[in-house]
Amino acid sequence: MRILRYAYIITSLFLGVLAQLLIKYGAMNIDGRWSFGLFDGVLSWPNTYAVLGLLLGVFFYLMAMLSWVFALRHIELSKAYPLLSMSYPLVCLGAVLWPEIGETISSASMKGVLLITCGALLVSLSPDSE
Amino acid sequence: MYCSADFIAALLVVMSILSNSTAQLFQKRAADKIIVSGSLSVWKNSEVWWSLVFLAFGFFCWVIVLRLWALSLAYPLLSLSYILVLLYSKFHFKEKVTVSRWIGVAAIILGLFFLYEGSV
Numbered sequence: 026m027r028i029l030r031y032a033y034i035i036t037s038l039f040l041g042v043l044a045q046l047l048i049k050y051g052a053m054n055i056d057g058r059w060s061f062g063l064f065d066g067v068l069s070w071p072n073t074y075a076v077l078g079l080l081l082g083v084f085f086y087l088m089a090m091l092s093w094v095f096a097l098r099h100i101e102l103s104k105a106y107p108l109l110s111m112s113y114p115l116v117c118l119g120a121v122l123w124p125e126i127g128e129t130i131s132s133a134s135m136k137g138v139l140l141i142t143c144g145a146l147l148v149s150l151s152p153d154s155e
Numbered sequence: 156m157y158c159s160a161d162f163i164a165a166l167l168v169v170m171s172i173l174s175n176s177t178a179q180l181f182q183k184r185a186a187d188k189i190i191v192s193g194s195l196s197v198w199k200n201s202e203v204w205w206s207l208v209f210l211a212f213g214f215f216c217w218v219i220v221l222r223l224w225a226l227s228l229a230y231p232l233l234s235l236s237y238i239l240v241l242l243y244s245k246f247h248f249k250e251k252v253t254v255s256r257w258i259g260v261a262a263i264i265l266g267l268f269f270l271y272e273g274s275v
Binding site for chain 2: 086112126140141146148152
């Protein structure tokens with residue numbers, strides 16, 4: 026199945042994007058206070074959801090790398106690598122659309138992201154010989 | 156000495172990119188070592204350990220960056236590593252880098268300029 030060979034790459038891409046969003050969520054909420062129990066507000070313990078987000082983010086990040094290695098066993102790097110440049114628009118889209126993160130992006134920045142995506146595509150798409 | 160949060164974040168982005176690219180360099184060297192020695196015992200390969208050290212350090216820097224800056228601003232900055240990896244390919248591994256790849260690098264630099272324009 027041809028499509029299955031691309032499944033590893035697409036899995037790797039989406040796991041990587043999700044990892045970034047989770048790590049962002051964790052990083053921005055990490056210094057909350059322990060919100061239940063006897064020591065409420067006394068001990069400055071990291072926010073449970075933030076820690077979970079970070080750990081899950083790291084796990085997804087590692088799974089994305091693993092999926093990448095598996096992908097390279099099935100298709101050539103020259104076909105797999107260009108797809109990863111899609112992570113730039115996808116991460117930005119996720120940061121804007123995920124309400125917990127809720128970022129805004131200006132039109133100039135959007136142009137920048139688009140140019141970076143094209144650049145990354147060109148770097149990874151180019152054949153080795155001229 | 157007073158340092159603004161933006162200055163610290165910028166420094167950490169650079170450190171994160173440098174250590175991620177260096178991790179890539181060690182991964183490539185590890186793969187080359189496997190080909191030369193024929194030994195598949197990955198964990199005895201010191202290059203693999205070095206790549207993990209740099210990967211972990213880059214990640215640590217990255218988490219602090221995300222505390223200070225928006226993800227939609229910080230993440231596209233990681234494309235700088237394409238430039239660094241290309242320079243490593245040319246000067247460390249003596250690979251031939253084609254013109255179209257350099258054009259891609261130019262597009263990335265222009266994109267980073269727009270990104271900066273849009274964030275201030």
